[in-house]
Every structure is written in C-alpha cells, then in structure tokens.
Amino acid sequence: MPIQRDDTLTWIKDCAKAVEEKSSYLTELDAAIGDADHGANMDRGFKAVLNKLPEAGDKDIGTIFKTVGMTLLSTVGGAGGPLYGTFFLQAGMKTTGKMELNLADWTEALEAALDGVVMRGKAQPGDKTMVDALIPAVNALKDALQANQPINKALQLSAEAAEKGMEATIPLVARKGRASYLGERSAGHQDPGATSSHLLLKTASLTWKDIS
Ligand code: ADP
Ligand code: MG
Numbered sequence: 001m002p003i004q005r006d007d008t009l010t011w012i013k014d015c016a017k018a019v020e021e022k023s024s025y026l027t028e029l030d031a032a033i034g035d036a037d038h039g040a041n042m043d044r045g046f047k048a049v050l051n052k053l054p055e056a057g058d059k060d061i062g063t064i065f066k067t068v069g070m071t072l073l074s075t076v077g078g079a080g081g082p083l084y085g086t087f088f089l090q091a092g093m094k095t096t097g098k099m100e101l102n103l104a105d106w107t108e109a110l111e112a113a114l115d116g117v118v119m120r121g122k123a124q125p126g127d128k129t130m131v132d133a134l135i136p137a138v139n140a141l142k143d144a145l146q147a148n149q150p151i152n153k154a155l156q157l158s159a160e161a162a163e164k165g166m167e168a169t170i171p172l173v174a175r176k177g178r179a180s181y182l183g184e185r186s187a188g189h190q191d192p193g194a195t196s197s198h199l200l201l202k203t204a205s206l207t208w209k210d211i212s
Contacts, residue, residue: 003101003211008061011207016046018203029192033179038192045076060099065092079177083117090116103151107141114138128172130193136161137201150212155205162198169194
C-alpha cells in the first residue's frame with residue numbers, strides 16, 4: 001500500500017520530534033558558521049506546525065503540506081524559514097487533492113520542493129547549503145523509481161544519499177547565506193541546513209519503514 005494521508009501526518013509529527021531532539025546540535029553547527037539559531041528556528045517552526053496540523057487533519061496531502069509550508073513561512077525568520085516554507089508549499093502544490101502517494105508521487109513532490117528552494121535561494125550545488133543534501137536525495141529517488149524499488153528501500157537510499165551530501169558540505173567554502181560572510185573560514189564545518197534536510201528525509205525513511 002502506498003503512503004497514506006495519515007502517514008504524512010505521522011511523518012510531520014515525527015519531524016517535529018526529531019527537530020526538537022536535534023535542536024541544540026543544529027544550533028551548535030550554526031554557531032560555528034552562522035548565528036547559532038538554526039535549531040531554535042526549526043524547533044519553533046515545527047512546534048507551530050504541530051499546533052496548526054489539526055486544522056488540516058482531515059484534508060488531502062497537498063493541504064497538509066501547504067499548511068506546514070505556510071506555518072513555517074510565517075513563524076521562522078532568517079533564511080531557513082522561507083526556504084523550508086517554500087519546500088513544503090511546493091511539495092503541497094504537487095500533491096494537491098491526493099489522499100495517498102506512490103513512489104513516483106513522492107519523488108515528484110520532493111523534486112518540486114527542491115526546485116522551489118533553488119528558485120528562491122539561488123544556491124548552486126556545492127555552495128554549502130541544504131541543496132547539497134536535497135539534490136542527491138532526489139536523484140536517489142529517481143534512480144530507485146527507475147529500478148522499481150519498493151518505497152521503503154527508495155526512502156532509505158534517498159536518506160543515505162542526503163547523508164553523504166550533508167557530510168560532503170564539511171570541506172566546502174560557503175557561497176550562500178550567512179556562512180558565506182566567513183569565506184574560507186566556513187570550510188571544515190558541516191552545513192546546518194544540509195543537516196536538517198537530511199534529518200527530515202531520514203525521518204521519512206524511519207516513519208515509513210514498513211511501506212512498500
Ligand atoms: P539564517 O542563516 O538566516 O540564520 P538558518 O540558520 O535558519 O537561517 O538557516 C541556515 C541554513 O540555511 C544554512 O545552513 C543553509 O543550509 C541554508 N541556506 C542559507 N541560504 C541559502 C540559500 N540561498 N539557498 C539554500 N539554502 C540556504
Ligand atoms: Mg542561522
């Protein structure tokens with residue numbers, strides 16, 4: 001059975017839990033190359049999402065994702081909020097009216113989400129941003145779709161690809177966002193946004209581990 005509407009609600013709730021657990025770690029990473037607020041930003045955003053979620057509880061998946069996006073846009077400042085807001089809004093546009101998602105639907109939704117982030121933030125691959133975790137994750141999903149993998153396997157492969165992309169941000173010099181103000185000194189640190197992107201995708205793979 002594909003990913004059901006209720007499964008997407010569980011994922012969002014699990015994301016809120018994961019973000020809360022990793023909040024200080026994300027903030028620590030942002031302290032090294034930014035302004036030490038990424039964990040707090042994400043945690044505030046997802047806590048607001050948890051409050052809003054009941055309003056979308058009986059709606060389609062597109063409405064759920066759009067509600068998440070609107071809430072992140074209106075509660076999280078800085079660069080991360082609008083970018084993750086766009087991420088979920090675009091995923092929501094792609095899934096309008098849907099009550100379940102197969103692997104092709106999820107791949108399309110994530111690709112639209114990534115395209116939205118790139119359109120808004122103008123980051124190129126290798127600029128040391130969340131895009132560096134998202135691009136390999138979307139590519140892994142496309143490959144898995146092509147290879148007819150079951151959903152849980154595809155999600156695991158996309159989370160692993162996001163993890164590699166996240167780790168690969170360590171030696172990079174930042175060319176976007178606050179970290180870019182540091183120039184060469186941003187090298188040697190893992191990007192906070194790539195880390196939170198990996199966290200959301202890893203959470204999807206754990207939440208939906210029994211969906212094939
Ligand atoms: P701020 O930088 O405003 O304090 P956050 O700390 O919440 O916002 O988020 C920082 C993260 O946002 C960075 O680690 C990076 O991954 C991501 N980011 C910043 N600018 C961009 C951009 N233009 N495109 C994509 N991601 C970006
Ligand atoms: Mg910050």
